[in-house]
């Protein structure tokens with residue numbers, strides 16, 4: 001897995017571009033989010049750098065060292081500072097109830113561990129804190145067969161459902177939870193029609 005992502009990020013191009021994910025940007029702005037933000041599976045840093053430019057204190061991580069190098073290069077170019085660790089979720093020593101915001105943008109993990117990761121993220125967010133998630137939905141599977149450029153895991157078990165998100169984040173008030181068909185324009189690897197789950201929730205006090 002690590003080799004796959006390092007291979008993708010070795011090129012000088014940014015695989016998903018350098019602009020932030022649209023939904024992530026929209027939520028940060030609409031809710032005027034501030035404070036400390038956690039970005040698991042952050043890849044090449046497009047969302048981390050955007051959040052830092054908005055004044056948030058960024059902690060990002062990813063299993064890919066190549067992702068980290070590109071993220072730090074982008075941060076340098078945009079003259080912001082981010083903290084970025086390389087490693088798997090369960091290797092990070094993070095404090096529960098310490099993040100104001102956590103965002104998982106196209107962070108898909110194997111079915112046996114995804115709920116463990118989601119629950120861990122839920123613990124790391126402060127009461128009243130916000131989770132933002134955008135990921136491919138199970139409904140994306142057929143679209144992806146027709147347009148592989150849209151991206152996303154090829155295994156349907158790694159795709160999200162509304163039911164799963166509701167279950168994993170049951171201690172969050174739902175501010176938005178919907179399956180949507182959208183047009184992706186994020187670099188070379190997210191191009192065209194896609195079906196996604198968008199979730200924004202506030203941790204119950």
Ligand SMILES: C[S@@+](CC[C@H](N)C(=O)[O-])C[C@H]1O[C@@H](n2cnc3c(N)ncnc32)[C@H](O)[C@@H]1O
Pocket residue numbers: 001005016021040041042043044045046047061062063064067087088089104105106107108109
């Ligand atoms: C589709 S990319 C999304 C990157 C970024 N969130 C974005 O939207 O630009 C998925 C990312 O998850 C990372 N990843 C996969 N398994 C991981 C794990 N177990 N722990 C941390 N990151 C992981 C990959 O290295 C990759 O950068």
